[in-house]
Structures are given as C-alpha cells and as structure tokens.
Amino acid sequence: MRAIKTxxxxxxxxxxxxxxxxxTEEERKIFVGLSLENVLSVLKESGIKQVDILSKSALDAEDEKRLKxxxxxxxxxxxxxDESDLNTAVNAYLRSSENPVLIVMADLALLTKENIEAMTAPARNTKKTDYIRIAPGKDGGTNMMFIGAPDVFEVNYYGESFKKHKEEAERKNLICEIHESFYAAADMDEPEDLNDILQHGSGKIRDFVNEILIDND
Ligand SMILES: Nc1nc2c(ncn2[C@@H]2O[C@H](COP(=O)(O)OP(=O)(O)OP(=O)(O)O)[C@@H](O)[C@H]2O)c(=O)[nH]1
Ligand SMILES: C[C@H](OP(=O)(O)O)C(=O)O
Structure with missing residues (x-):
C-alpha cells in the first residue's frame, strides 16, 4: 500500500x-529548501518509502545535504x-508511470501526515485506475493530486488549475474526489501566507520565518 509512486x-x-x-533571493532559496525538507519528512512519517524529486535544475550543496x-x-x-517547464516535465513523468502517482508540491509548509493518508487512501470505487483525488490550493491552484491513471491524465498547472484538473478528469471519465483541508491548501505564494507558518507551522521552517520576519520589523 505504501509503495506509492510519489x-x-x-x-x-x-x-x-x-x-x-x-x-531576498537567498532567503527564498533557503525557504524552499526547508519547505521541501518538511514535505519529505511528512511523506516519510506517513509511510511512503520512495520519492522522486523532479527538479528543473541541479540542487545546490545545501539542499543536497538536507536530503541526505x-x-x-x-x-x-x-x-x-528535467529542464522543461512544469507542465511538460510532470506530463512526461506521468507518461513514464504505470502505477498510480501522487504529486505533491514542495511549498506545502503546513502539510500533515493525515493529508497524505487521506490522499492515498484506496479509491472508493471498484476499479483501481479510473479515479483521481485532488487537494486544491487556497487560491484556485492544485497542491496535490493522486492520479490512478497516469497514462491518460494530463496536468495543466497555473491559473485556475484546480478547475482545469476537474474538467480534465471529466473529459477522461475519471471519478474525481476532492481532499479539502486547511493544511493541504496552504501553499506559500504571497508574503501574507508566511503568517500561517508562524501560527500553524513548526520546526526549522517556522524558526526561519520567525527570524526573518522579526529582523524585517
Ligand atoms: N520541475 C519543475 N518544478 C517547478 C517549476 N516551476 C515551479 N515548480 C515547482 O512546482 C511547485 C509550485 O510552483 P510555484 O508555487 O509556482 O513555485 P515557484 O515557481 O517557485 O513560485 P513563483 O515564482 O512565485 O511562481 C513548487 O514545488 C515548485 O518548486 C518548473 O518549471 N519545473
Ligand atoms: C503550480 C500552480 O501553483 P500556484 O501558482 O497556484 O502556487 C498551480 O497550483 O497551478
């Protein structure tokens, strides 16, 4: 069950x-590295055993160290x-996958183990492949998808991608389930989103944001 391609x-x-x-750019780089580390820790805690990081370019030494x-x-x-854009890279990844795929964005600083368990729970319908489960972002984007049929589903991120992904599911005759959760919806896009980390976050990323916001006061 936990051998889920992620x-x-x-x-x-x-x-x-x-x-x-x-x-600053340097701070944003540290921030995404810590956020990625946080997402990986949650995946590990939820029992996922193997994760692919589909990166646009090589990781720097600091990020490599965190992953190690x-x-x-x-x-x-x-x-x-994969140096291509997000949609091209993810669609190529899906085309090369035979089993259900869980896609998790790296900027989910409040993600919980319960979110991953809910996303990857067995499909409620009978067939294993004709479904998709989506965790929307708070502003109309898509934060996670669990795709039962990676060979037919095409992602289309940016803009109102949650709506676009629901329409794609309909086009491909897939049963679409929605995972609604404050924690899964909280992507870190705009400066005010950082307050959610101070209020609801924990660990290194919370300490980092706390330090930066205090320094900038
Ligand atoms: N492989 C790959 N991942 C990407 C690409 N663009 C964004 N991502 C990742 O996709 C997820 C969501 O992206 P965004 O929230 O738009 O992140 P971003 O592009 O760093 O942020 P903005 O510059 O503010 O748009 C994050 O995990 C990003 O690291 C890309 O071109 N290729
Ligand atoms: C990738 C994109 O992220 P956002 O810009 O909404 O953070 C989306 O969810 O479609």
Whole structure:
C-alpha cells in the first residue's frame, strides 16, 4: 500500500518570486529548501518509502545535504532533472508511470501526515485506475493530486488549475474526489501566507520565518 509512486516538482533557481517583497533571493532559496525538507519528512512519517524529486535544475550543496539527512534513515530519494517547464516535465513523468502517482508540491509548509493518508487512501470505487483525488490550493491552484491513471491524465498547472484538473478528469471519465483541508491548501505564494507558518507551522521552517520576519520589523 505504501509503495506509492510519489513525485515532488521542484524549482531551486530563483524560487518563489512572489515572495520577493518579503524575502531576498537567498532567503527564498533557503525557504524552499526547508519547505521541501518538511514535505519529505511528512511523506516519510506517513509511510511512503520512495520519492522522486523532479527538479528543473541541479540542487545546490545545501539542499543536497538536507536530503541526505532524511534519506540516510531508509527513505529513498531520487533526483530527476528535467529542464522543461512544469507542465511538460510532470506530463512526461506521468507518461513514464504505470502505477498510480501522487504529486505533491514542495511549498506545502503546513502539510500533515493525515493529508497524505487521506490522499492515498484506496479509491472508493471498484476499479483501481479510473479515479483521481485532488487537494486544491487556497487560491484556485492544485497542491496535490493522486492520479490512478497516469497514462491518460494530463496536468495543466497555473491559473485556475484546480478547475482545469476537474474538467480534465471529466473529459477522461475519471471519478474525481476532492481532499479539502486547511493544511493541504496552504501553499506559500504571497508574503501574507508566511503568517500561517508562524501560527500553524513548526520546526526549522517556522524558526526561519520567525527570524526573518522579526529582523524585517
Ligand atoms: N520541475 C519543475 N518544478 C517547478 C517549476 N516551476 C515551479 N515548480 C515547482 O512546482 C511547485 C509550485 O510552483 P510555484 O508555487 O509556482 O513555485 P515557484 O515557481 O517557485 O513560485 P513563483 O515564482 O512565485 O511562481 C513548487 O514545488 C515548485 O518548486 C518548473 O518549471 N519545473
Ligand atoms: C503550480 C500552480 O501553483 P500556484 O501558482 O497556484 O502556487 C498551480 O497550483 O497551478
């Protein structure tokens, strides 16, 4: 059950440009590295054994070090580089997958083990492949998808991607379930989103945001 093919799209270079009013480029780089580490820890805690990081470019030494600390304890992380845009890279990944795929964005700083368990629970319908489960982002995007039929489903991120993904499910005759959760919906796009980390987050990423926001006061 836990041998679920899981992928995290990741863009390490000049990440999170919409956070530029609050964080310098260097701070944004650390922020996404900590956020990725947090997402990986949650996946590990929920029993997922192997994760592919689908990265737009090579990871730097600091990010590599963070991943090494997590993967050393029997949790396998594979880094795959694809320089194309997000949609092209994820669709190519899906085309090469035979089994259901869980896609988790790297900026889910409040993600919980319960979110992953709910996303990957067995489909309620009889067939294993004709379904998709979506966790929407708070602003109309898509934060996670569990795709039973990766060979037929095409992702189309950006803009109102949650709506587009529901329409794609309908076009492909897939049963679409929605995972509604404050924690899964909380992607970190705009400076005000960082307050959610202070209120609801924990660990290294909370300490980091706390330090930055206090320094900037
Ligand atoms: N592989 C890959 N991942 C991407 C790409 N663009 C974004 N991502 C990842 O997809 C997820 C959601 O992306 P966004 O929230 O738009 O992140 P971003 O592009 O760093 O942020 P903005 O510059 O503010 O749009 C995050 O996990 C990113 O790291 C890309 O071109 N290729
Ligand atoms: C990738 C994109 O992310 P957002 O811009 O909504 O954070 C989306 O969810 O479609």
């Amino acid at each position: 992928v995290i799209p990741f863009k390490p270079d000049n990440p999170k440009s919409r956070l530029a009013p609050a964080l 600390t997590i993967s050393e304890t029997g949790f396998e992380i594979t880094i795959m580089i």
